Amino acid sequence: MSIRALKGFKDILPDEAGVWQHIEATAREVFHRFGFTEIKVPILEKTELFARSIGEATDIVEKEMYSFTDRNGESITMRPEGTASVLRAFIEHGLQVKLPVQKLYTIGPMFRHERPQKGRLRQFHQMSVEVLGLDHPLLDAEVIAMGWLLLDELGLSVSLQINSLGCPACRPAYKEALLSFLAARQDKVCEDCQRRSSTNPLRVLDCKSAHCQEQYQAAPSILDHLCPDCADHFRRTRAGLDLLAIPYQVNNFMVRGLDYYCRTTFELLTDALGAQSAVGAGGRYDGLVEQLGGPKNTPGIGFALGMERLVLLLSEQQPSAGLSQQADLFVAALGEAAGAKAFALLHLLRKKGVRVAMDLAGRSLKSQMKQADRVNARYVLIMGEEELAANEAVLRDMASKEQSSLSLAPALDQVCAELIKKLN
């Protein structure tokens, strides 16, 4: 067998690339409308950056990172997510002094060493946005609204779930209440949940087992344990969503896999993707900038959208976008003299911005017509031996099949100009 791509690494073939471009272009346009600007950050970072931001004890850091030692003996990692790198850049370049509130987005590949499955790859792509320097609850609503609007403009319908995870002031008390609840039911829940009770107690609430969910009906809710500030923030965030008429469900069992989240968290969910139901997710991370060595009191909020999942959804909802027009004109030449003249004309047309295709292999006219059809050319310029002898070429409209002749007598750039006139 010849060399194949790595497990979990996929080629995006020409047929699919159009969907990707469409998603990316739509996203950029929406992000710009909301005042976001692009930031491009490296794919490799020091391992420590991710360990400190995502959390040492998370699955991502513990077992999913592509980390290795480079030639200097330093541990570096291919980024598993985008937020850490963006914050690092924000801090490193002191961006907070340029604008009190920074709205940034970045688009690119992420890497996690997991077992691939539908909607989950080892190299995958995210579009992620971050707002740094403001903790107003209306901002939470605005950021969520932007994600919602983008998906809407892509023609996708998803559901929105939100929750609040509290803050360092109120979460510990909740955690204790939850732990004592779980301790009383250790023998009534699945093995996974028993294990999670000690590793990451909040996660048990996420369990998919119906039996466990039944047990957790009576579990204490984080929302009942929020401190006054957090409760107020959550209430005003929801009020903001209400003002924008964005429907949501409060899911007090929703937990996030990265340690840095606090207060508002949310997920944009679909039921069309099997096990990978989240097409986008994010939340607030108020302490993170400071934790990474940045200025104190720099709150942040952001989310990421999984591009592969968007592509899957789009191609499921609206299969095959149809043939795209890849050429305005196809030049079909027969014989060497005509070929040479056509080749020169081809370049002149391209210099003028016309999308022109031509067969360089000297194949039959029929074959060239087929090629013209395949690239969906509107016109074909036929330059055969007969035409050349009469100093003419035939211009054929592929849709109407009408043909007209064009004089090749003047200089080639005049022919080119004449031709462009006819094309328009």
Added chain:
RNA sequence: GUGAGCGUAGCUCAGCUGGUGGUAGCACCGGGUUGUGGCCUCGGAGGUCGUGGGUUCAAGUCCCAUCGCUCACCCCA
């Protein structure tokens, strides 16, 4: 890391209880049209049946191993 399913042409797949790999569909190339596309028609090219062992007179088919893919668990976008 765990479990299940599947590997036959570039793609989608037939191939029964073992008996010579399919006129299969799509795509590709050429002819029918000595110089005109889509539709039609005729022809052509394209394969280590994932790989390595084993059973057998005989293996795409049965057994074992291995690699790969897919889906699910876990986790996540």
